[in-house]
Amino acid sequence: MSEAADHDEKVRYLSLVRREGGEPIIGIPYREMTVDPDLVASFVLAIIIFENRDLKRFTKEGYDVVIEEGDHVVGLLIIDKVEDENPYREVLVRLIEDFESVYESQLQSWKGDIRPFREFALRILESYPYRRLNPDFVPKLLPESEAAPDHQTPIPWSVGQTDVKLHAILGFINGKRTISEILEQSGIPDTEVMALLSMLERYNWISLGRRLSDTSILVKVMEPPKLLTGVYGDQLTKLVELCDGVRTLQAICDGLPYDMEAVRTVAKKLIDAGVLGFADVGGS
Secondary structure (H helix, E strand, O other): OHHHHHHHHHEEEEEEEEEEOOOOOEEEEEEOOOOHHHHHHHHHHHHHHHHHOOOOEEEEOEEEEEEEEEEEEEEEEEEEOOOOOOHHHHHHHHHHHHHHHHHHHHEEEEEEEEHHHHHHHHHHHHHHOOOOOOOEEEEEEOOOOEEOOOOOOOOOOOHHHHHHHHHHHHHHOOOOOOHHHHHHHOOOOOOHHHHHHHHHOOOEEEEEOOOOOOOOEEEEEOOOOHHHHHHHHHHHHHHHHOOEEEEHHHHHOOOOOOHHHHHHHHHHHHHOOOEEEEEOOOOO
C-alpha cells in the first residue's frame, strides 16, 4: 500500500467552517465514525471561535481532530489516531489557503449562501479522494434502476465546472477503457480525474473491474446460477471448472471447442455474475 493510500484510509471527515459565526461551509464525510462528526466539530469550534482559545489538536474516542485557522475559515480534519499528524496538517493548511484565495470576495462580503463553495470539494478530493483507484481497472457505468435506488445517487459536488468535468469523464467510460487510458485521453489533470472517478464510485454511478486478457488467470468463486447453465449448457460448467487459479484464459480456451472471443464473452458474463474472479487481484 502506498503512503498516500495509507493516509487516505485514516481520514474520516473534513470540513471548512466560517470563522466568524461558525457556519459550516463544506463538509465531506469519508468513513463511518462511532461519534457524530458534526458534534465533534461543533465542540471544537465553540472552543476556538467563542472561547477564543488556540487549539491545534483534539482527541475524542480514538479520533484525532487536526485543526487549522485561516483568515476567514477554520479547517477540521478528523482522522484515526496517529502519532504524527503533520502530513495531514500540511494538506489542511494548503486547502485553507487555496479556498480563501479562490473565494476571497465571497468570504469578505458574506451573504449566507454556501452553494457556490461546493465546487471546492473537487480540490479537497484531489488531496483525499474517497478511494485511491487502481489505474489498471476498467470503470463501467451502472444502470439507473428503481430496483436499486442507490444507483446514480445525486452527487452533491456536481456543480459548476466540476459538473462539466464530471460529464466529460462519463463520456470516456465505455466499459473497455482502463482508468490509465482515460487519464491519457481526457485532457483533464490526473488528480482531478482520479477525484472525479472516486466520486462516481462513491455515489454508485460506476463499478470497477479488471480487463480480461488472454493471460488473465481466473478462479471459481461460486456455482453458476441455473439461468446461465440453462443458456450455455454443459460447456459453461466445464469452463467454470477449468478456472482453477492456475490456467490462463488462453489455456482454458485451448481446452474448449470454442474460439477465444466466445470464451472471453462467456467469461465476462460469469465475472459480472460473481461466478468467476481474478486469481491475481492486487490492490484496488
